[in-house]
Amino acid sequence: MDTTQLLKGVLDLAVLAVVAERDGYGYDVVRRLRAAGLEEVGDASVYGTLRRLYAGGHLTSYVVPSEEGPHRKYYAVNEAGRAQLAASTGTWRSFTDAMDKLLGTHGEEAA
Amino acid sequence: MNDTIEGDVARYATAVRDAFADLPAPERELLLEDLEDHLAEVAAEGEGPLEARLGAPEAYAAELRASAGLPAPGAGGPGRAPSLRESRVARRLRRSWRAAVAHPAGGAIVGFLPELRPAWRVLRGYLAVQAVAVAGSPLFSGGGLSFPVPALFESQLLGLLATAVAVVLSVRRGRGGAGRRALTILGNTALGLFGLALALQLGSDEAAGDYYRPDQVVYAGPVSGLRSDGQEISNIFAFDTDGRPLRDVYLVDQDGDPVVATHYDNEYLEPRLPLDGDGNEVPNRYPQTQYELDPAGQRQPGPTPDFRPPPGPVRSP
Numbered sequence: 109m110d111t112t113q114l115l116k117g118v119l120d121l122a123v124l125a126v127v128a129e130r131d132g133y134g135y136d137v138v139r140r141l142r143a144a145g146l147e148e149v150g151d152a153s154v155y156g157t158l159r160r161l162y163a164g165g166h167l168t169s170y171v172v173p174s175e176e177g178p179h180r181k182y183y184a185v186n187e188a189g190r191a192q193l194a195a196s197t198g199t200w201r202s203f204t205d206a207m208d209k210l211l212g213t214h215g216e217e218a219a
Numbered sequence: 220m221n222d223t224i225e226g227d228v229a230r231y232a233t234a235v236r237d238a239f240a241d242l243p244a245p246e247r248e249l250l251l252e253d254l255e256d257h258l259a260e261v262a263a264e265g266e267g268p269l270e271a272r273l274g275a276p277e278a279y280a281a282e283l284r285a286s287a288g289l290p291a292p293g294a295g296g297p298g299r300a301p302s303l304r305e306s307r308v309a310r311r312l313r314r315s316w317r318a319a320v321a322h323p324a325g326g327a328i329v330g331f332l333p334e335l336r337p338a339w340r341v342l343r344g345y346l347a348v349q350a351v352a353v354a355g356s357p358l359f360s361g362g363g364l365s366f367p368v369p370a371l372f373e374s375q376l377l378g379l380l381a382t383a384v385a386v387v388l389s390v391r392r393g394r395g396g397a398g399r400r401a402l403t404i405l406g407n408t409a410l411g412l413f414g415l416a417l418a419l420q421l422g423s424d425e426a427a428g429d430y431y432r433p434d435q436v437v438y439a440g441p442v443s444g445l446r447s448d449g450q451e452i453s454n455i456f457a458f459d460t461d462g463r464p465l466r467d468v469y470l471v472d473q474d475g476d477p478v479v480a481t482h483y484d485n486e487y488l489e490p491r492l493p494l495d496g497d498g499n500e501v502p503n504r505y506p507q508t509q510y511e512l513d514p515a516g517q518r519q520p521g522p523t524p525d526f527r528p529p530p531g532p533v534r535s536p
Contacts, residue, residue, distance in 0.1 A: 135260035152273070156285070157287070160286070163249055179256070
């Protein structure tokens with residue numbers, strides 16, 4: 109199954125989780141998502157998601173000057189973002205529970 | 220090496236931005252304001268050109284558009300800039316035109332236009348002679364325009380005769396029907412534009428040559444000077460927390476380079492830059508002394524704008 113299709117639905121949740129763990133700038137968020145195992149996450153998708161969450165009032169941002177290279181815009185989760193993260197996490201858990209029950213042991217046989 | 224990376228980032232960012240040409244400017248800026256910084260991070264991370272690592276800019280733009288929750292652009296494919304005929308502006312123009320013609324008053328005006336043809340043929344002949352007369356000496360340097368009678372070789376009599384001949388020829392050509400249609404349209408358009416320019420020149424002499432049309436300004440590379448919301452900034456005033464104006468403040472940017480206000484030729488606002496010990500101008504010491512011309516044409520020091528600071532204490536983020 110194509111991971112990129114799955115990612116589309118949950119990228120908001122993944123980005124919120126990464127930023128809630130620790131404030132980060134755009135490329136830093138990309139790197140941490142990939143390090144967490146979402147290797148196929150697209151750079152443009154993360155950038156677009158960050159900007160949409162920011163425009164939607166779920167993230168705040170602040171600029172940190174960098175001694176070499178461009179200054180970095182860090183994103184942080186605010187109250188609305190935290191509430192969104194909690195709600196989406198609940199939805200995700202019940203969804204994966206349902207899928208696990210549905211699939212039973214099929215995955216293990218195939219593997 | 221650094222230079223090629225910067226060029227690569229700029230080229231890639233420009234190509235991505237082009238794919239968002241259909242968005243209104245504020246929305247586009249909200250989405251893309253960090254694009255260059257972000258791409259620079261990507262470029263600094265690894266080897267090779269951005270296109271090899273991120274894919275084609277059009278595809279990047281399409282992915283960005285989808286993840287930002289924006290619809291695909293118009294009838295064109297994802298990420299493709301709409302063609303001129305398909306563009307939002309063209310569609311709106313066509314819709315307005317149809318609505319205008321459908322309206323009784325609009326229909327009457329469109330129906331009335333052919334009635335104006337004879338008048339246009341006369342005017343066209345006159346404009347042709349005036350155009351030749353003006354081409355002889357530059358219009359906007361003054362003195363070149365003889366109105367209402369055009370002057371050919373500094374002779375108004377010659378101009379009058381030429382006008383009479385041109386009007387007769389123009390009317391005959393108009394009656395002769397469709398000759399070389401493309402050429403006629405081209406000539407009419409050129410003369411129509413010239414007539415418009417002439418009317419504008421006659422209408423406002425002091426404003427001539429100084430038309431600023433923000434909707435026609437094409438952004439090409441960095442713009443020098445300081446701007447706020449597109450408006451040029453010619454001076455900066457600093458205030459302390461009690462609202463007292465500060466004098467002799469030096470402003471620098473994030474790199475320590477002087478922040479220099481825009482100096483444009485404005486006879487009403489004349490900057491006077493202080494000089495350093497070597498006699499060079501100090502461009503970033505504010506507020507700069509500026510003079511304004513009063514109605515009598517006398518120079519007066521410009522006023523300090525009012526500023527009331529917000530109620531304290533103001534907290535840092």
